Amino acid sequence: MNSGDTAWVLISTALVLLMTIPGLAFFYGGLVRRKNVLSILMQCFIILCVISIQWVLFGYSLAFGPDFHGIIGNLSWAGLKGVGPIPNADYAATIPHSVFMIFQMMFAVITPALIIGAYAERVKFPAFLLFTILWATFVYDPLAHWVWGTGGWLKSMGALDFAGGIVVHVSSGISALVLALLLGKRLGYNHKPIRPHNLPFTVLGGALLWFGWFGFNAGSALAADGIAANAFITTNTATAAAGLTWALIEWWHNGTPTILGTVTGAVAGLVAITPACGFVNPMNAMFIGMIVAAVCYLAVAVIKGKLGYDDxxxxxxxxxxxxxxxxxxxxIFAQKAINAAGADGLLFGNAHQLLVQGLMLIVTVAFAAIMTFIIFKIVDALIGMRVEEKNEIVGLDLTQQSEAAYTVIE
Amino acid sequence: MKLIIAIIPPHKLDSVKTALEDVDVHLMTVTNVLGQGRQKGVTEIYRGAKEAGGLLNKIRLDIAVNEDFVEPTIAAITKGAHTGEVGDGKIFVVDLAQCIRLSTKERGSAAIG
Structure with missing residues (x-):
């Protein structure tokens, strides 16, 4: 047991909590119209409450508990039975098992919260709640087991995901696309501008995401060591490069750089460096940041408009x-010289790693998409996912929560 | 009695207010409003999506005056806001049927100044 490692992972846990609330809550909250801002804050906040409980009751055991044929953990750690101060050497030999558990809890919390961005401004609150619990249980927990759990089949194949590029971001992102397609566009989309109501909130939230992400990525080293330091530096470098690149692309494409674009680029950089941060060097991290800003700009500003879905x-x-x-x-860029526990990528003579990464990607996309489709259909049949047209026009704050964010007259 | 309603750009409020004070017009109501005239609003860009037709921020002044103050008030607003470009704004003058000062219960012309 190492007290430095334990302290760092505990602090990182609190940093990752900060990403969901207030980070993501305000990042998303500022982007919606004023009549829906509380619905976003509520969804982010209640996810922290709900998934924290789910994780203690059975979520952690499903994701990280003793393996059942490589596909899921069994329930022997339900209620955190046996998850105490004694380290679990399979996951982290130098910190209490309970610290590893609580660190992982914050990842389980933020992942369904990311999906909120797809159904914002038109989802029924009870449906959102049921969807979230089912998704966490039947998508996140198995996937976390496959990639990170001892005995998980993708982990056994040598797939690399340092801090959750696959488990957190691809899984939530693909599910978000499926939801946006199934739920349909917001009323008035394409006919009148749907403008962010408070960009300073979005910038504040984006900045808190960047800050909290040091815990997410460098904390994933599960030790206060050189790999954590490398992850910290690659995270910051990729994010800076991505924010700058997005601003420059906008400048060239639209004539002005915007703060929303710069923050969005930075978040894209944070996302892209997440699976790589513990395996790549800082110069390659910079390159990854530049690439992801260009690709995400294309996806958001060009392709989304052409395909016409309302994410x-x-x-x-x-x-x-x-x-x-x-x-x-x-x-491509992973190298054993950075992290001996990792692998060399294509650039360092190991094309096989790229193949494994590709397989993991395809499996995750297919699994998340199919499961999201099924869960959506179940929840839609039971409760109905989308609010009535009248309620969508009035806004979710008043119709789902009976409260208003801003008063006009005291 | 007339009610003078002026719509001006926000950055002209200071110069208009100064010009009004120079002709002894001190009483006014000021509101933030949105609108567009011949310059047709602004185009905003959010994550690469251009959204045209956003309404512009404008200032609305409501000033109640007696007949002999109408032309000086118009002249002062014009002096403070005129540049010759589209987007300078507009002045509307309408008849005012009644005016009541709540503190003294005075009515009509006596209540305006």
């Missing part, structure tokens, strides 16, 4: 596409 806050365009770029980039 309201670009959960797919940033997390799905960015996670995909990062997962492939890991298979």
């Amino acid at each position: 309201s806050l670009d959960a797919f365009g940033v997390h799905g596409v960015g996670g995909t770029v990062g997962t492939i980039a890991t298979g």
Whole structure:
């Protein structure tokens, strides 16, 4: 046991909590119209409450518990039975098992919260809640087991995902796209502008995401060591490069750089470096940041408009596409010289790694898409996913929560 | 009695207010409003999506005056806001049927100044 490692992972846990609330909550909250801002804050907040409970009751055991044929953990750690101060050497030999558990909890929390961006401004609250619980249980927990759990079949194949490019970002991003397609466009989409109501909120949230992401990525080293330091540096470098690149592309394409674009680019950079941060060097991280900004810009500003789906806050365009770029980039730029526990990528003579990354990507996309489709159909049949037209026009704050964010008269 | 309604760009409020004070017009109501005239609003860009036709921020002044203050008030607003470009704004003058000062209960012309 190492007290430095334990302290770092505990602090990282709190940093990752900060990403969901207030980070993501305000990043998304600023992007919606004023009549829906509380619905976003509520969804992010209640996800932290709900998934924290789910994780303790059975989620952690499903994801990381003793393996059942490589596909799921069994329930012997339900209620955190046996998950205490004694380290579990399979996951992290130098910190208490309970610290590893709580760190992973925050990942399970933020992943369904990312999906909110796809159904923002038109989802029924009870349907959102049921969807979230089912998705966490039947998509996130198995996937986390496959990629990170001891005995998980993708982990056994040597697939690399340092901090959750696949498990967190591709899974939520693909699910977001499926939801946006199934749910349909917001009323008035394409006919009148649907403008962000408070971009300073979005910038504040984006900045908190960047800050919290140091815990997400560098914390994933599960130790206060050189690999954590490398992850910290690659995270910051890729993010800076992506924010700058997005601003420059906008400048060239539209004539002005925007703060929304710069923040969006930075988040895309954070997403893309997530699977790679513990395996690549800083110069390649910079390159990954530049690439992901260009690809996500294309997805969000050009392709989305042409295809015409309403991914309201670009959960797919940033997390799905960015996670995909990062997962492939890991298979290209990973090097054992950075992390001996990792693998060499294509650039370092190991084409096989790229193949494994590609397989993991295809499996995740297919699994998340199919499961999201099924869960959507179940919830839609039971409760109805989308609010009535009248309620969508009035806004979710008043119709789903009976409260208003802003008063006009005191 | 007339009610003078002026729509001007926000950055002209200071110069208009100064010009009005120079002709002894001190009483006014000021509101933030949205609108567009011949310059047709602004184009905003969100994540690469261009959204034209956004309404512009404008200032609306409501000023109640007696007959002999009508032309000086119009002249002052014009002096403060005129540049010759589209987007300078407009002045509307309408008849005012009644005016009541709540503190003294005075009515008509006596209540305006």
